[in-house]
Amino acid sequence: MLETTNINITDAEWRIMRVIWALDTVTSRQLINVLGDSMDWKPATIKTLLRRLSDKGIIKSKKDGKKFIYSAVMDESRTVDLASKKFFNQVCAKKVGSAVAYIIDESELTQDDIDNIQSKLNQKKAVESINCNCVPNNCDCD
Ligand SMILES: [Zn+2]
Missing domain, CATH: 1.10.10.10 (Winged helix-like DNA-binding domain superfamily/Winged helix DNA-binding domain)
Structure with a gap:
């Protein structure tokens, strides 16, 4: 499985x-x-x-x-979603937001894509702060 x-x-x-x-x-x-x-x-x-x-x-x-x-076994878009999620799980939680912004900036997007991203952003609830999940004392996150 x-x-x-x-x-x-x-x-x-x-x-x-x-x-x-x-x-x-x-x-x-x-x-x-x-x-x-x-x-x-x-x-x-x-x-x-x-x-x-x-x-x-x-x-x-x-x-x-x-x-x-x-x-x-799985369709393409589901596989791409899971592979992207896996990638973002590998980087420090504090770096995800700017990486997502970079990907948006670097990607060719249709109006439909932009509308979709915009509606996700409109519904997104911000958290107050994000904790670094790097190996303790081995990053320059803070
Ligand atoms: Zn970190």
């Missing part, structure tokens, strides 16, 4: 996942066709990445004759 709070996908695995989400189901042959040349990956590399994704519970496979058909 996928440990959704501990989602851990490497850069190479994201490449595989984006193809799987786009195509819904894939065989390793299809992935080799789509990514083999552009990523300069050997078939064995793609098979290794599929095995790792499978071991992590991010994809599932079912047997169809001699081949395996792979599909994602």
